[in-house]
Amino acid sequence: MITGASSGIGRVAAMQLAERGWDVAVVGRNPGRTRDVAAAVSGTAFVADYNSLAEVRALATALLERYPRIDVLANNAGGLVGRRGRSVDGHEQTLQHNHLAPFLLTNLLLPRLVASDARVVNTASLANRGGTIRLDNLDGTGRAYLGGFPAYCNAKLATVLFTRELAKRSPVTAYSFHPGFVSTSFGHNSAFVRWGLSLLASRQISAEQGAQPLVQLASVDSLGAASGTYFDGLYPNGATARRAQDDNLAAQLWDTTARLVGLTDG
Numbered sequence: 001m002i003t004g005a006s007s008g009i010g011r012v013a014a015m016q017l018a019e020r021g022w023d024v025a026v027v028g029r030n031p032g033r034t035r036d037v038a039a040a041v042s043g044t045a046f047v048a049d050y051n052s053l054a055e056v057r058a059l060a061t062a063l064l065e066r067y068p069r070i071d072v073l074a075n076n077a078g079g080l081v082g083r084r085g086r087s088v089d090g091h092e093q094t095l096q097h098n099h100l101a102p103f104l105l106t107n108l109l110l111p112r113l114v115a116s117d118a119r120v121v122n123t124a125s126l127a128n129r130g131g132t133i134r135l136d137n138l139d140g141t142g143r144a145y146l147g148g149f150p151a152y153c154n155a156k157l158a159t160v161l162f163t164r165e166l167a168k169r170s171p172v173t174a175y176s177f178h179p180g181f182v183s184t185s186f187g188h189n190s191a192f193v194r195w196g197l198s199l200l201a202s203r204q205i206s207a208e209q210g211a212q213p214l215v216q217l218a219s220v221d222s223l224g225a226a227s228g229t230y231f232d233g234l235y236p237n238g239a240t241a242r243r244a245q246d247d248n249l250a251a252q253l254w255d256t257t258a259r260l261v262g263l264t265d266g
C-alpha cells in the first residue's frame with residue numbers, strides 16, 4: 001500500500017515493487033493520475049484527499065475491504081501547502097496532510113497490520129531537524145507561515161516521532177526516512193521552497209534514486225536496524241532534531257494527535 005503513489009517517489013516505488021511481483025494498492029489524490037499508475041502496475045487505485053479526515057476514514061474502510069493481508073503500508077503522501085489555510089476538519093493543512101492523516105490511516109489499519117506482521121514505512125524529511133512541536137499549538141497558530149516551510153518541518157518531525165512511538169506501542173516494524181533532495185513536483189506550490197530548492201539544485205537526485213530507500217525499507221528482509229529507526233537515504237540512524245529522540249514528547253504527541261483526529265476523546 002503506497003500513498004502519494006500518483007507521482008514522484010511514490011509512483012516510482014509502486015512501479016519497482018510491482019516489477020518484483022508485489023500486488024500494489026496505489027493511493028493518490030488525483031483520480032486520473034492514480035488510475036493511470038494503478039493500470040501501469042496492474043494494481044488497484046484508491047483515491048482520497050488528505051484535506052478531509054472523512055476521506056481518510058473511507059480510504060481505510062476500502063483498503064480493509066479489499067485486502068485481508070497487508071505486508072507494507074508506505075505513508076508517502078505529503079508535501080507543502082504554500083499558503084496558510086484550514087483543512088475541511090479545521091486543522092492547518094500541511095500538518096494534516098503530512099501527519100494527522102497518515103496517523104489516522106495507520107491507526108485505522110493497525111489491527112490488520114499487526115495481524116499481517118506488517119511494516120510501516122513513513123516518508124519523513126531532513127526538514128525534521130528544523131521542526132518544533134508545541135503540543136498546545138500543533139497548528140502553529142499565530143506563528144509566521146513563510147510559504148509553509150516551518151509547518152512542514154514541524155510535521156516531518158512529527159512523522160519521525162510518530163514512527164518511534166508506533167514501534168513502541170505496536171508489534172509492527174516501523175521506519176521513517178529522508179529520501180534525499182529529489183526532483184519531483186515537491187514544493188512547486190511555495191515560492192519560498194522553490195527558492196530554497198534552487199540553491200540545492202546541484203544536489204538534486206532523480207525520482208528513481210529518491211524511491212530507493214522506500215523500496216529497500218519496504219522489501220529487504222533484514223535491515224539490521226531497530227524498529228522505529230530513522231534512515232537518511234539508505235543509512236540508518238540519520239541525523240534528527242534532538243527533540244526527535246524525546247520519548248516523552250513522542251508519547252504525548254501520539255495522545256494529542258489521537259484526540260485531534262477523533263480516535264479518542266482524551
Ligand SMILES: NC(=O)c1ccc[n+]([C@@H]2O[C@H](COP(=O)([O-])OP(=O)(O)OC[C@H]3O[C@@H](n4cnc5c(N)ncnc54)[C@H](O)[C@@H]3O)[C@@H](O)[C@H]2O)c1
Nearest residue numbers: 004006007008009029049050077078079125181182184186
Ligand atoms: N522531493 C523531495 O526533495 C523530498 C524531500 C524530503 C521529503 N519528501 C517527501 O516525499 C514524499 C513524496 O513527495 P515527492 O517528492 O514524490 O513529491 P510529489 O509532489 O511528486 O508527490 C507527493 C504525493 O503526495 C500526494 N499528496 C499531497 N498532498 C495530498 C493530499 N492532500 N491528499 C492526498 N495525497 C496528497 C500527491 O498527490 C502526490 O502523489 C512527501 O511526503 C514529501 O514530503 C520529498
